[in-house]
Amino acid sequence: MIDPAVLQATMTELDQPSYRAAQVYQALTRGLATDFAEIGVLPRALRATLAERLEPLTLRPIETRATAAGDARKTLFETRDGHAVEAVLMVYRRRATVCVSSQVGCSVRCAFCASGARGLARSLSAEEMADQVLHFARELRGDGRAVTNVVFMGMGEPFHAYDETLRACRLLSDPEGFGLGARGLSISTAGVVPALRRFTAEQSQINLAVSLHAATDELRDRLVPLNRRYPLDALLAACADYVARRRRKLLFEYVVLAGVNDGDDQVRALAGRLRRPLYHLNLIAYNETSGEFARPRARELAALRDRLVAAGVSCTIRRSPGGEIEAACGQLAATRGARQV
Numbered sequence: 001m002i003d004p005a006v007l008q009a010t011m012t013e014l015d016q017p018s019y020r021a022a023q024v025y026q027a028l029t030r031g032l033a034t035d036f037a038e039i040g041v042l043p044r045a046l047r048a049t050l051a052e053r054l055e056p057l058t059l060r061p062i063e064t065r066a067t068a069a070g071d072a073r074k075t076l077f078e079t080r081d082g083h084a085v086e087a088v089l090m091v092y093r094r095r096a097t098v099c100v101s102s103q104v105g106c107s108v109r110c111a112f113c114a115s116g117a118r119g120l121a122r123s124l125s126a127e128e129m130a131d132q133v134l135h136f137a138r139e140l141r142g143d144g145r146a147v148t149n150v151v152f153m154g155m156g157e158p159f160h161a162y163d164e165t166l167r168a169c170r171l172l173s174d175p176e177g178f179g180l181g182a183r184g185l186s187i188s189t190a191g192v193v194p195a196l197r198r199f200t201a202e203q204s205q206i207n208l209a210v211s212l213h214a215a216t217d218e219l220r221d222r223l224v225p226l227n228r229r230y231p232l233d234a235l236l237a238a239c240a241d242y243v244a245r246r247r248r249k250l251l252f253e254y255v256v257l258a259g260v261n262d263g264d265d266q267v268r269a270l271a272g273r274l275r276r277p278l279y280h281l282n283l284i285a286y287n288e289t290s291g292e293f294a295r296p297r298a299r300e301l302a303a304l305r306d307r308l309v310a311a312g313v314s315c316t317i318r319r320s321p322g323g324e325i326e327a328a329c330g331q332l333a334a335t336r337g338a339r340q341v
Contacts, residue, residue, distance in 0.1 A: 001130040001171060002028060002054060010053060016046065022176070028056055029177035032138045058128045059085070061135060075135060079104070079128060083121055086155055087132035089139070096140055097149040098133045102165050103156025108190045110213070111223050112257060114289040115155040123161035129168035134178070150180060153188040153209070153253075157226075159195035169206055182206050188253060193230040193238045200242045209251040210239060212281075214261050215269030223261065236273055243278045252281045253318075258296040262304050271311035281308065282318040 007021040020042065027039040034057055036042070036050045059077035062084075066073045073089045088099040103123045109116035129152070137147045150172060152158040158165040165187060173182045182205035189196060190211045199208065214220035220227040227235075243250050252274060256262050274281055283305055286295045296304070301317055308315040 001058070001127045001134060002056060003127065003167075003171065004174075004177070006054075010050070014046070014049060020046065024050070025177055029134070029171075029174070030179070032134060032141060034138075055080075057131060058125065059131045059135070073136070073139070075132075077132065077135075079124075085124065085128070085132070087136065088154065089136040091145075095148045096136075096145055097151060098136050098147055099151050099154045100129050100132045100168075101154035101156055102129060102152055102158040102161045102168075106156045107160065108157050108224065108226050110190065110211075110225075112213075112255060112286060112289065112293050120156075120160075123156065123164060126164045126167035126171055129165065130171045130178070133172060133180075137178075147180065149184045149186070151186045151188065151209075153186070157190055157192065158187050159189045159192040159199070162195050162198065166202070166204075169204075186251075190224055190226050191230050191235040192226070193234050196235075196238045196242065200238070200245055207248070207251070208242060209253055209282075210235070212252045212254050215266050215273055219261060219266070223257075232273070239279075240276070243276075247278070249278045249280055252279065253284060254281055255284045255286050256296045256301055256304060257286050258294040258300065260293060262296060262300070267304070267307050267311060270308060271313055274314075275312040279314060281313055281315040283308075283315065284318050 002025070004021060004025045007024050008018060011018060011021045023041050024036070024039060027033045027041070031038075033039055036047045036054075036056065039047060042050075059079060061075050062078050063076040064073060071091050073091075075087055075089075077085050077087070079085060083104040085101045085104055087101060090097045090099065101124065104121035105119050106113070106116040107120040109119075133147055133150055140146055152165055152168075169182070169185050169187070172178050172180045173185060186207035186209055187199070188209040188211055196208075196210075211224070212220075213223050214227075215232070217227060217231050220232060239250055242248075254261070254270075270281065283301060285298075285301055286293055288295050305315050305317055
């Protein structure tokens, strides 16, 4: 991915007609080219000049793991400055979803998450975020399939990289480029309230998800330290404003930690906070990254869902392929001892 404005400026500097920028942009985003030499519509001399001035790839894949069933693949990438970031492809019968990282590491430091274990190195550029998607689009093309959804739910807090995350969304949904519909894009936040309110004011069809993980401040302070700055009342007030102004369904993500956030007190609190129109709760079984927390059994997860539904909460269990390939965000980078700080 190269921003079309950069391509246009480059062509102007090279005294090339403006349509050359569009040719390159479409070759990279629609044709999924990885090298200027592949763009046969360009004169050979221009291809060589562009190769000297620009780099079409911002990330280099260094390791890929796939499940035995083929329903999930995780790739570890290296950035140009030597950091490691991850992205996951999840393949369903009718969908192919890419889970994108927005930062190298994370400053939120959720207690159960591998991404924040080593802190934050830096945010990714929009091009680095988009290149994770284009990588898997190339792989899917060989299977006769295409990316249908992109979720910003990998390493990092997308709203701590707000401008670049939204720019990545614009690049991916650009009808002159990759052309993914905005409704196929979802951004997940751990609860950065000012950015959530800013997002509410955006004229966009991008979906929003909130990583909740606890329904009482006492427990959420422990699991999601960001809650100490933006407690649940402030977060859920912003969520209510989002739904009122946007009239869009709001998803809440809830990683279930056996014996920690699945008790009756949390069920009651969740019912009190989420029993509202257009609110939906996704339960996610924890992918174990350390010995502190445990993954719930399938029957325990189903029982929790049933208790929440009985309490009036719109709730489902999200199928999350990839446990065998360390698909939880930050797991593979941590295993490889990748530099994140």
